[in-house]
Amino acid sequence: MPLLEVRDLTVHYRLGPARVHAADRVSFTLDRGQTLGLVGESGCGKTTVGYALLRVLPENGVIAGGQVHLDGSDLLALDAEAMRRVRWRRLSMIFQGAMNALNPVLRVGDLLEEILQTHEPVSREEARARVAEQFEQVGLPRARTHSYPHEMSGGQRQRAVKAKSHLGRPDLIIADEPTTAFDVILQDQILVQLQEIQKRLGLALILISHDMSVIAETCDHVAVMYGGRIVEYGTVDEIFARPRHPYTIAMLSSFPSLYGPARELLALPGVPPDLTAPPVGCAFAPRCPLAEERCHAEAPAPLTLDGDETHWSRCHFAREVKVSALAREAAGAES
């Protein structure tokens, strides 16, 4: 049984009379100890999926349908108190933009102690010792537990947030753009550390990012999101070697390779879809170089791909030559 099984998760944001369809029938599974990369351009609904799994959506957010099974229990069916006990203990999230993620009027150590004592019957001294120990493990001096968030650098705050998540020894951590705000060296450190902890505690990780190189380095599986939907899913090898969705292909070909300038072969023209009125057909159709009439009229269902175990794509032509040809063409331009 997979650790996490998400089926048809659908999330709306109420916006006056309108509804933002931020996540639309999102499905994926994740095994213990594995890493899933959730990737897609800004506004496609990545953070929304993370919030929904933890059920901490902003108050205009509604989970309109779907199921989330963590280790067998249906998270969306839990009452508030049961859900509260799942949070941090079994499922923890490192939020995007750690700058403001720590209560500014509390010393960081006190905050972590409070969280620990909420979930475990430990004494003040024990909590303090464990927090300090966790600080050292993420590379912060013990004395930092006495600091207020504004006395720490961005990188230090990021580490403190990570210490908070690790302290609970959850089964699953969702890390939302953990590296985006930092320089390349720090990015590497952060990723290496995440992987280390993951190995040691055997925890599963959902890594949210818009950076394909980060995904390639760290993940086992990849889910590519576009306009609130997962448009392609597969192992890292499958996605990077045999992308079968034009959007994935465009993303792969437009991300700058480390050794040369960005290739603009398949630069994406146009803008992402308006999620208050999602298109009837394929969400990518207005920007897709392969779009046909059918694409505008009919939403593609996920098509599994022969030979690949877990690989599927939401493109009408995923199994046809024109998509694989596009992928080859893009890869040719890259190498």
Added chain:
Amino acid sequence: MHGLHWYILRRAAQLVPVVLVVLVLNFVIVKVSPGDPALTLAGYWATKEQVETTRQRWGLDRPLHEQLTSYLGNLLRGDLGFSNHFHRPVLDVLMMRVPNTLLLVLTSMLLGMTVGTVLGVFAASRYGRTTDLVLSVTSLSFYSIPVFWFGLLLVLVFALNLKWFPFAGFVGIGAQGGLARAASVAWHMVLPSVTLMLCLYIPVFLRIARASVVEVMHEDYITTVRAAGIPERLVFLRHALRNAIVPVVQMAGLWMSHALTGVVLTETVFSWPGMGTLMYNAIIQRDYPVLMGAFLIAAVWVVLVFLIADILTAVLDPRVRYA
């Protein structure tokens, strides 16, 4: 802790130049305002010679900087001048009025602030629902009523028609002895303080507390603690309120700083013998010594209140200690 002590010291030291500037400004404003104080002092019917004698007697013919130094010197000795109108030292006049105003304003403000803040926090916890809407609309309606008009309305209904409360003044003539006097003062205070609370303090603090809580509840660090499984009640009480109360304290400081001079209209409507009515009359009668004394007391009050508010803010919010 070190940071906090240092902050308080630095903040207190800043008071000295501020008070000095206020004193000089105070002096200059009165000097450049229209009317000849010597004429007023000597009386309307005084002859030219009498006016000149008065001018010399009070040193009004000396150069400005000399007048300023002797003014400051007198202040240092606690001498705020003499009011011809009241035939008493200005300090005595002020000491009779300041407590009356503080009694009225502080009572109303502390009550109104507490009620308003509690209601505002409550409204925020019901954000967007009917209770919130009703509270917000009601408070805004009261806030938009002019204070003097509402005061007159209360007088008309509850003093003149129903005769439940006295319509003006501070204490009844017959009220002798400590307890009876206190009861009478309280009785006289009901209508003016209800006016101040309903039209001013409750709406102001309701709105700021509500806005502040709503804003804080949207902060990332609130999502963090919620996502860490902190019970919702504690998320609100421990994490949100502690942050949300900072703007409320600052607002309290702002309104508290107006306490001595901010309720002229209310005092006038209810003939409350406080600083407001005193200053109002002093302006009309060109009672400059009283006016200068009142300004001075008001300015020192403002500066002290701000100091206290800043210290409170620094205690509550570690970020300002280094600002």
